[in-house]
Amino acid sequence: MSTNLYDHAYELEKAMRNSEEFKHLLAMYEDVANDNEASTMFDQFRNVQLKLQQKQMEGRDITEDEVMEAQVIANQVQENEKVSRLMEAEQRMSMTITELNKIIMAPLNELYGSMA
Amino acid sequence: MSTNLYDHAYELEKAMRNSEEFKHLLAMYEDVANDNEASTMFDQFRNVQLKLQQKQMEGRDITEDEVMEAQVIANQVQENEKVSRLMEAEQRMSMTITELNKIIMAPLNELYGSMA
Ligand SMILES: [Ca+2]
Ligand SMILES: [Ca+2]
Numbered sequence: 314m315s316t317n318l319y320d321h322a323y324e325l326e327k328a329m330r331n332s333e334e335f336k337h338l339l340a341m342y343e344d345v346a347n348d349n350e351a352s353t354m355f356d357q358f359r360n361v362q363l364k365l366q367q368k369q370m371e372g373r374d375i376t377e378d379e380v381m382e383a384q385v386i387a388n389q390v391q392e393n394e395k396v397s398r399l400m401e402a403e404q405r406m407s408m409t410i411t412e413l414n415k416i417i418m419a420p421l422n423e424l425y426g427s428m429a
Numbered sequence: 430m431s432t433n434l435y436d437h438a439y440e441l442e443k444a445m446r447n448s449e450e451f452k453h454l455l456a457m458y459e460d461v462a463n464d465n466e467a468s469t470m471f472d473q474f475r476n477v478q479l480k481l482q483q484k485q486m487e488g489r490d491i492t493e494d495e496v497m498e499a500q501v502i503a504n505q506v507q508e509n510e511k512v513s514r515l516m517e518a519e520q521r522m523s524m525t526i527t528e529l530n531k532i533i534m535a536p537l538n539e540l541y542g543s544m545a
Contacts, residue, residue, distance in 0.1 A: 317444045321437070321444040322441060323532060325440075326535055331433070334431065342540065413430075413533070418526075421445075
């Protein structure tokens with residue numbers, strides 16, 4: 314890779330690490346990790362999500378029981394303030410990453426757009 | 430998004446646009462676009478690839494005829510110097526993007542790694 318690209322990628326990585334978004338996400342993770350109830354709930358929620366995602370990717374059917382289970386945990390999770398703040402922080406970070414990608418990938422998107 | 434993140438993302442975008450990798454990809458695209466035979470072949474190859482990818486994503490079966498068709502076009506494409514150089518340039522760019530993502534996403538990967 315061009316040295317210049319590397320350098321700017323590392324600058325962006327540093328900016329990411331020092332950003333409000335990332336520091337906030339880190340703090341919200343710590344709040345959850347230091348609370349047994351919140352942490353257990355969050356792990357359960359994540360596991361159920363991963364399981365459903367994997368089944369979907371493999372083209373397997375998701376049962377009604379599994380949908381119910383996911384809904385119950387999603388409801389519990391929303392009522393736990395620490396977990397729901399963490400999920401908000403994750404969503405904000407995910408939006409930031411989408412925006413970053415849009416900026417960085419603009420040259421390629423323009424190129425492919427012009428070829429269509 | 431933090432101003433600092435935006436600024437560094439735009440710096441990286443500029444570096445991307447001025448990188449050897451991108452300029453080379455652009456030049457290889459132009460070589461293909463200005464050559465009717467190469468351009469037609471490349472469009473055919475891309476269309477077959479997109480069709481197979483879409484079928485795969487929708488969980489539909491790919492027929493033997495389709496696999497054959499894809500192989501025939503892939504062979505033709507490899508024998509056309511302009512198209513094969515473009516495909517090499519695309520592969521190089523794709524590796525660069527993978528490396529960039531690895532650098533930029535390191536803070537998040539560390540965070541998620543520590544939670545596992
Ligand atoms: Ca935990
Ligand atoms: Ca064309």
